[in-house]
Amino acid sequence: MKSPLPDDKFRPHTYDGIQEYDKRLPNWWLYTLYATIVFWVGYWSYYEWFRIGATGSETVTTEIARIEASRLSAAKLDDASLWQMSRNPEFVEAGRTTYVANCGACHLASLRGKAESPAAIGPDLTDTSWVHGGKPTEVYDLITKGVLTKGMPAWGPVLGAKKITEVTAYILSKHKEGEPIVIEKPTPPPVP
Amino acid sequence: MSAQKITIEFNDKVVRQFLLATLIWGVVGMLVGVLVASQLNFWQANFNTEWLSFGRLRPLHTNAVIFAFVGNMMFAGIYYSTQRLVKARLASDFLSALHFWGWQAIIVAAAITLPLGLTRGKEYAELIWPINIAVALIWVVFGVNFFWTLARRREPSLYVAIWFYIATIITVAMLYIVNHLSLPTSFTHSYPIFGGVQDALVQWWYGHNAVAFFLTTPILGIMYYFIPKAAERPVYSYRLSVVHFWSLVFLYIWAGPHHLLNTSLPDWLQTLGMTFSLMLWAPSWGGMLNGLLTLRGAWHKLRTEPVLKFMAAAVTFYGMATFEGPLLSIKAVNALGHYTDWIIGHVHAGALGWNGFMAAGMIYWLLPRLWNKPLYSVGLANVHFWLGTVGILLYVAAMWVSGITQGLMLNATTDNGTVLAYPNFLDTLNSIRPLMLMRVFGGGLYLVGFLVLAYNMWMTLRGASPVNGSIEVFADEEEHAPAEGRLGLLGTVFNPPVLFSVLACGFACVWMFGRDAISIVGLAGTIICTVAAVAHFESRGRAWSDWYERLLLNAAPFSILTFIAVAVGGLIQIIPTVVVQKAANIEDRLQVKYTPLELAGRDIYVREGCYTCHSQMIRTLVPDVLRYGAYSRLGESIFDHPYQWGSKRNGPDLARVGGKYPNVWHLRHMEDPRALSQGSNMPSYAAMLRRDLDVSVLPTKISVQRTIGVPYPAWTAEEIKRNVAEQSAQIAADLKAAGAIVAPEKEIIAMIAYLQVLGKSEPVNKPGTPAQ
Numbered sequence: 009m010k011s012p013l014p015d016d017k018f019r020p021h022t023y024d025g026i027q028e029y030d031k032r033l034p035n036w037w038l039y040t041l042y043a044t045i046v047f048w049v050g051y052w053s054y055y056e057w058f059r060i061g062a063t064g065s066e067t068v069t070t071e072i073a074r075i076e077a078s079r080l081s082a083a084k085l086d087d088a089s090l091w092q093m094s095r096n097p098e099f100v101e102a103g104r105t106t107y108v109a110n111c112g113a114c115h116l117a118s119l120r121g122k123a124e125s126p127a128a129i130g131p132d133l134t135d136t137s138w139v140h141g142g143k144p145t146e147v148y149d150l151i152t153k154g155v156l157t158k159g160m161p162a163w164g165p166v167l168g169a170k171k172i173t174e175v176t177a178y179i180l181s182k183h184k185e186g187e188p189i190v191i192e193k194p195t196p197p198p199v200p
Numbered sequence: 201m202s203a204q205k206i207t208i209e210f211n212d213k214v215v216r217q218f219l220l221a222t223l224i225w226g227v228v229g230m231l232v233g234v235l236v237a238s239q240l241n242f243w244q245a246n247f248n249t250e251w252l253s254f255g256r257l258r259p260l261h262t263n264a265v266i267f268a269f270v271g272n273m274m275f276a277g278i279y280y281s282t283q284r285l286v287k288a289r290l291a292s293d294f295l296s297a298l299h300f301w302g303w304q305a306i307i308v309a310a311a312i313t314l315p316l317g318l319t320r321g322k323e324y325a326e327l328i329w330p331i332n333i334a335v336a337l338i339w340v341v342f343g344v345n346f347f348w349t350l351a352r353r354r355e356p357s358l359y360v361a362i363w364f365y366i367a368t369i370i371t372v373a374m375l376y377i378v379n380h381l382s383l384p385t386s387f388t389h390s391y392p393i394f395g396g397v398q399d400a401l402v403q404w405w406y407g408h409n410a411v412a413f414f415l416t417t418p419i420l421g422i423m424y425y426f427i428p429k430a431a432e433r434p435v436y437s438y439r440l441s442v443v444h445f446w447s448l449v450f451l452y453i454w455a456g457p458h459h460l461l462n463t464s465l466p467d468w469l470q471t472l473g474m475t476f477s478l479m480l481w482a483p484s485w486g487g488m489l490n491g492l493l494t495l496r497g498a499w500h501k502l503r504t505e506p507v508l509k510f511m512a513a514a515v516t517f518y519g520m521a522t523f524e525g526p527l528l529s530i531k532a533v534n535a536l537g538h539y540t541d542w543i544i545g546h547v548h549a550g551a552l553g554w555n556g557f558m559a560a561g562m563i564y565w566l567l568p569r570l571w572n573k574p575l576y577s578v579g580l581a582n583v584h585f586w587l588g589t590v591g592i593l594l595y596v597a598a599m600w601v602s603g604i605t606q607g608l609m610l611n612a613t614t615d616n617g618t619v620l621a622y623p624n625f626l627d628t629l630n631s632i633r634p635l636m637l638m639r640v641f642g643g644g645l646y647l648v649g650f651l652v653l654a655y656n657m658w659m660t661l662r663g664a665s666p667v668n669g670s671i672e673v674f675a676d677e678e679e680h681a682p683a684e685g686r687l688g689l690l691g692t693v694f695n696p697p698v699l700f701s702v703l704a705c706g707f708a709c710v711w712m713f714g715r716d717a718i719s720i721v722g723l724a725g726t727i728i729c730t731v732a733a734v735a736h737f738e739s740r741g742r743a744w745s746d747w748y749e750r751l752l753l754n755a756a757p758f759s760i761l762t763f764i765a766v767a768v769g770g771l772i773q774i775i776p777t778v779v780v781q782k783a784a785n786i787e788d789r790l791q792v793k794y795t796p797l798e799l800a801g802r803d804i805y806v807r808e809g810c811y812t813c814h815s816q817m818i819r820t821l822v823p824d825v826l827r828y829g830a831y832s833r834l835g836e837s838i839f840d841h842p843y844q845w846g847s848k849r850n851g852p853d854l855a856r857v858g859g860k861y862p863n864v865w866h867l868r869h870m871e872d873p874r875a876l877s878q879g880s881n882m883p884s885y886a887a888m889l890r891r892d893l894d895v896s897v898l899p900t901k902i903s904v905q906r907t908i909g910v911p912y913p914a915w916t917a918e919e920i921k922r923n924v925a926e927q928s929a930q931i932a933a934d935l936k937a938a939g940a941i942v943a944p945e946k947e948i949i950a951m952i953a954y955l956q957v958l959g960k961s962e963p964v965n966k967p968g969t970p971a972q
Contacts (some may be wrong), residue, residue, distance in 0.1 A: 019438050023359040024284040026425070027434035033443060037489065040448070043483035048475035052712060057469050057719065063467045064531075064820035065787075068831055071822045075618045 016182065071082025073097050075180030085173065090144035106171045110163070119182060129159060131192075134182045142189035148176045204675045208534040210283045210787040212668040214296040218276035221304060222559060225272060230647040231263030232433045238260050239639045240850060241633055242882045248310060250313040253883045254850075255809025259315040259326040265551055266324060266414060269309045273559040275342070276367050277301070279867025280566065281425035285362060286353035287673060295345040302338040306331055318388045321806035321842045325379050326411050329390040332380040339376065343369045350755045354673055356685065357752045360441040364421030365757050369448045371766045378770075379406035383903045383908055391802075393908050396838035398778050399467065399847050400460055404548050408456040413766075415550065415841045416518075417449070419558050420487045423515065425620050427494050427564055436493035442748065443663055444486025451480045453769030458529035461538065462819040463845060464787070464834045468712075469773060470531070476769075477529030484522035493513035494580040506581035510561030513589060517553025522544060535821050536607040539849040541632065541639075552592045552646055558588075560584065560653060566674065567660050576659035580652055587649030596644030602635035611823040620826050626879045627854040642649065673721050685753035692757035696740070700733035709772065786835025791841055794954070796898050796920045796928045801954025803901070804947055806842065808885065815846030816855040816958065829959070830854040836961050839910045851882060856959030862940035863931055866952045873954040888948040895924050929952060 019028040021124075021185035055061040062070070077098035083089045093099040108117055114130035115121040123132035131139060140150045151172050163172060215237045234513050238245040247254045283290060290296050309331050319326040321350055327335070346369060358366075365429075376754075379402050382390035394402050428435050435441070457465060457473025492515055495508070502508050524546050537543060548742070563579055568574050575581065609628040610619035622628050692698070710722030737744055751758055794802060805811075816837065818828045823830055832855050837843055860871075869876055871889055873882040899917040904914045915923070926943035931952055935942050942948060 010430065011958075017874070018433075018434060021357055022424075023355065023357075024281075024287075024429075026359070026428045028360075028438040028441075029434050029436055030439055031437040031493075033437070035441055037482055037485065040485075042477070044479040044481060048479055050474050052471060056469055064462055064470070065464075065831060068822060068825055069822040076615055076820070076827070135970055173441050 070097075081170070081173075085145070085148065087144045090148065090173070090176055091181060091185045092175035094183075096142075096177070098176050099177040100181045101175035102171075103176070103181075106167065106175050107176050108148075110167065110174065114159075116198045119179065131199050133179050136183075136188050137190040141191065144176060144180055145177060148172060151175060205672045206675045208287070208289055210280075210669045210671075211293060211296055212280065213567070213666070214300055215276050215280045215698050216666055217300045218272045218279065219563060219566060219570070220697065221273040221300075222269060223563070223657060225264055226556075226559065227647070227650060227654060229269045230643070230650060232257055232261040232264060234640060234643050234647055237636070237643055238244045239271070240632075240636050240881055241640065243883055244427070246883050248884060249862075250317070250887055255812050255883070256317055256319075259319060259809060259814045260311065261328060262305070262324055263310055263314065265555075266410065267310070268418075268643060269559070270415055270551075270555045271303065273555070273562065273725040274368075274414075274422070275303070277370075277422035277562055278346070278418060280363065281361055281422065281485060282349060284669070284671075284876035285359045285425065287671060288349055288352045289354045290677060291345055291348035295341050295348075299338060299341045300851060301346060302334065302341065306334050306338060309334070311390070315607075317807040317809075319807060319809065320380075320382065320390065320392065321809075321811060321844065322379070322392065323407055323811075323847060324762055325403070325406060328385075328388050329380070329382055330387065332376075332382075336373070336377060336380075339369075339373055342371065344460055347509040347755065347759075348585060353755075356757060357749075360435070360438075360445065361421040361422070361424040362871060363441075363445050363758070363762075364417045364424070366755070367762050367766065368413050368418040368421070369444075370448070370759060370763050371409065371417075371453075371536050373772075374686050374763075374767065375406045375409050375413065376740045378774075380404060383904050384581060386897060389897075391841040391901075391904055391908060393841075394843075395841040395909065396835050396843050397465060398464075398774075399841065399843040400465065400630065401774055403456065403779050403843070404459040405453070405456040405774060409453055409897045411547075411550070413449075413491050413776035415555055419497050419555060422558060422562060423487070423491050424512065426507070426513075426565055427491055430505065430511065430561075430565055431498035431501060432497050433494055433496065433498045433658035436490050436496070440486050440490050442485045444490070446489070447479070447483040450484060450765045450768070451476055453516060453766050454773065455480055455529065458534070458772070459847065460845070461529070461531050461534040462821055463817050464832050464836075466777070466834075469777070472773065474529050478526045481523065484525075488515050488519035488522070488655045491518075491702055494739060495796065504576075504578075507561045507565045507576060509582075510557045510564065514554050514561060515583070517549055517557065517592070521550040521554060523548065525744055534609065535819070537603055538819075539601035539815060540607045540610075541635070541846065542603025542607065544639075545596045545603060548599065548643075549592070552588070552595065556646070556650075557588065559951050560588070560650075561794055563653065563657065566826075567657060569669070571661055571664040573660060573664040576656050580656045581915065584649045584656070586950050587645050587652065591642045591644070591646030591649060594645065596642075598642060602632040602639070603633070604684040606632050610827070613823070613826070617822075620823070623827070625827075626877060629850070630879045637740070637827075644672075653902070677851065685750050687750055687757045689757075691716050691750070692754070692760065695743075696736055697747065698732075700729060700736070700760065704729040705768065706731065716822040725735050740814065754800060766857075782938075786838055786964060788835070788964050789833040790964050791834040791837060791839055792957065792960045792962060793912065794957060795927055796902060796915075797924045797950050797953045798957045799901065799954075800895070800898060800904070800951035801892055801952070802926070804888070804951050806844070810854075811844045811846045812883070813819060813846075813848065813850035815849050815853045817845040818853055818855050824853070828853045833961070834960070841910070842907065850922040854955070854958055858956045858958040858960050862938065863934050863952050863956065864940050865938050865949060866955050867935060867942065870948060870951060879922070885951075888943060888951055889946055891947045892945045893924075893947045893950050894919060898924065950954075 016029050019030055063106070073096055076092075076096050080089055080093050080096065080099070105117045111130075114128065115133055116124055116128050118124055119133040121130040121132045123135065136142070138175070140146065140155060150160070152162065152164035154160045156162070167175070212604070235245060235252075236254055236257050246254065246736050250256070256833040279290060310327050312324060313328055313331065319327050320328060346365065350358075351774065381394070382391040382392045383819045392399055424435065424441070454472055454476035458477045461470050461474065492512065495502070495512060502512055527533055528543070528546060562809075564575060606628045609622045611632060613619060614621045704726055707722050707725030711726055712722070714722050751761070816832070816956070818824045818830070818832045820831045836855070866874065867889075870885040871876065872884050872886070898920050899915075900914060902912050902920060925944070928949045931949050932942055934946035
């Protein structure tokens with residue numbers, strides 16, 4: 009071996025002629041190691057300890073729902089597409105907001121209307137009996153046009169097609185496709 | 201004191217044997233590599249022969265390069281350097297010869313069985329169980345020979361190269377045995393005892409650390425011997441060796457799950473896999489630094505000395521690959537790069553650059569010394585160097601561009617992100633064909649370079665006579681560690697470095713896996729331990745280094761501590777997943793058990809190596825879901841022994857292919873893929889239309905499946921036969937109705953049955969209770 013550079017000290021031992029310096033660890037190298045360790049603590053805390061970050065399956069579920077929603081918005085409105093929307097969390101959540109603000113007054117926030125409180129104005133929207141037809145498109149039309157004689161306003165001009173679609177999806181989300189639809193006889197007008 | 205000197209002759213015969221084997225198997229492995237790479241562009245390159253089909257040869261390529269080429273190279277390097285570093289001849293000539301011939305017999309057996317379709321269906325663990333046992337036995341022979349030699353050493357202290365060799369021997373044994381646990385159904389077939397996610401986790405704990413402890417640590421040891429020898433310069437930093445060795449062996453084990461990012465593997469494991477991969481960056485670069493900085497003052501020798509030229513380039517490629525690895529382990533990067541050619545480029549930067557060039561450098565160093573004759577031509581060695589370097593760069597660049605291009609195309613959407621831009625997988629495949637061709641060219645250049653080496657070697661060896669190295673030692677020289685340096689069990693455990701490490705790791709685990717207050721205690725404990733360790737090191741650092749010097753005199757305690765360091769990560773990751781009831785590991789879907797016919801079809805799928813091109817894992821990523829359907833749940837592969845999640849998509853994912861096409865589509869497609877998929881590079885599997893399915897093995901197979909935990913009823917052989925006959929007849933009838941006449945006994949019927957059941961599951965309400 010050649011003589012060492014002046015500032016270098018050898019380790020005392022030699023292996024088959026191989027000598028070793030004992031130089032300090034480069035700072036940038038050490039800080040890289042420390043930085044990755046700190047990153048591990050932070051990343052683990054964010055995702056696994058405090059569970060702030062969404063998991064892979066949560067993220068993809070939300071994203072796919074968003075994509076479904078935007079596909080459905082473009083789709084033709086019929087019973088099938090309304091049923092699909094009623095299973096899409098984006099639609100249902102948007103519908104719920106609109107419902108609470110506009111419909112809850114008569115049908116109550118629980119949607120159960122008269123069934124929950126006799127003082128309520130609107131009928132129950134969660135059971136299988138319907139006054140004006142329970143097919144998705146019928147529900148949609150009813151909200152749009154209203155039944156003025158019975159106190160149901162026409163919401164079409166107020167809310168617009170998109171919001172009404174969402175409200176329909178929200179109501180349908182409390183129902184199952186294929187469940188029976190019982191048409192209720194309109195209650196006779198109260199005797200004057 | 202007698203000063204009588206004796207001469208010890210090293211066993212260099214076995215080194216020469218391993219060296220020749222390295223060259224031969226290297227050429228074979230690379231040749232198969234060039235062939236399979238060509239098949240991706242020109243499917244006809246399999247000559248319509250089953251034995252040469254991609255799915256069977258790709259495992260042969262990977263196994264040949266890893267275990268035959270690098271394996272033999274590693275054994276040559278370890279045996280050559282260890283004898284000199286410990287001043288002792290290899291302990292047993294018999295064990296050395298057994299090791300050599302046993303290993304070659306294993307390679308020959310692999311080269312015969314893999315093309316025949318005899319496989320376990322797990323990457324780099326394809327060899328069938330009798331060969332697995334042989335590998336384990338020969339590895340033990342290697343271990344005994346090595347540690348016996350250490351026990352007889354005349355050099356009391358262990359050099360850093362030896363540390364890496366110890367870590368290699370211990371860890372590979374651990375990984376290999378666990379990942380090959382299986383239950384035979386015949387002399388040539390077995391099912392792994394782990395299934396689904398458990399199998400995936402164990403597989404990549406093994407697969408990733410085969411890269412670590414078969415392709416990296418032994419080669420680092422070889423680097424630590426040959427670079428200072430060839431450069432005639434001292435190793436740059438002993439303390440860097442200490443820090444990077446221990447951090448490397450400890451951290452590597454945890455990083456396996458980065459092969460399963462964004463899959464249905466539980467999130468905490470993915471998080472560990474990603475973060476520990478990032479932490480591996482610095483320890484890996486520690487090795488690169490010590491290799492490159494050892495060349496300080498010797499850089500001018502690179503111009504004239506091929507050995508150093510190859511090794512400096514190899515260490516540089518090592519640095520490149522170990523930077524790329526952590527990068528690819530970041531979940532967002534992995535979402536783009538995984539399943540594409542980028543990964544292929546990454547491993548070849550390692551295999552061709554790091555392993556191949558280290559091998560070449562070592563061969564050029566050893567040839568003149570083992571045969572006592574100067575190298576035939578330094579000029580040809582330089583030609584080899586440039587052919588190889590250009591070859592690697594072309595290869596790797598082609599794969600980067602190809603992988604990123606295909607990844608971006610697969611992920612591209614239009615219409616406000618609602619529609620795939622390239623819904624046909626083949627569009628993405630055919631756009632990277634020129635790059636795949638460039639890869640063949642780059643790999644071909646590299647192979648030519650190796651043939652130049654072979655010629656150079658041949659010309660050097662002609663007329664040369666082998667010579668064995670020797671040293672003179674004093675006859676009474678201590679063969680063991682001096683008594684005052686002995687470390688007992690207490691000395692091994694009760695010392696500042698070990699105690700602080702164990703406590704800090706323990707508290708960190710409490711933090712990670714504890715809940716509420718307990719986890720806060722864990723975090724506090726970790727911080728206190730770390731601060732205390734730093735404080736202690738600053739004030740009493742002498743005690744740390746003195747203890748380590750003593751540890752280096754004690755091979756057994758050193759090996760035990762190494763084993764503990766490598767065992768921790770695996771224990772923490774694997775045990776919860778394996779012990780937890782399968783029922784709790786299913787999310788909301790449970791796969792429908794295969795019928796006997798479908799199981800038979802699955803075994804054909806495994807036999808043909810379909811997993812080398814098709815994954816069965818729809819990741820939790822929007823483009824995957826848009827292309828292939830709902831993301832894969834754990835429960836949908838829980839009965840799969842072996843799991844077939846795959847690691848590369850040369851074709852589309854098949855997790856939900858069942859029911860997507862009619863039976864007759866699959867028939868026509870397997871017979872001639874291009875009849876239905878224009879531009880496909882899939883081989884034709886027409887042989888399945890001709891060959892009869894072997895039903896006689898099914899009763900044993902199903903009974904083994906029952907033993908390893910698949911809830912099959914206790915069918916009699918007769919019932920199984922009837923079941924197969926009924927389902928085959930149905931499929932044949934359906935095919936007939938569609939205008940295709942196939943006898944129900946043919947293999948293709950089973951294959952169709954299997955493909956059509958992929959993705960069939962039943963919803964589950966609560967873990968473990970199938971929904972009504």
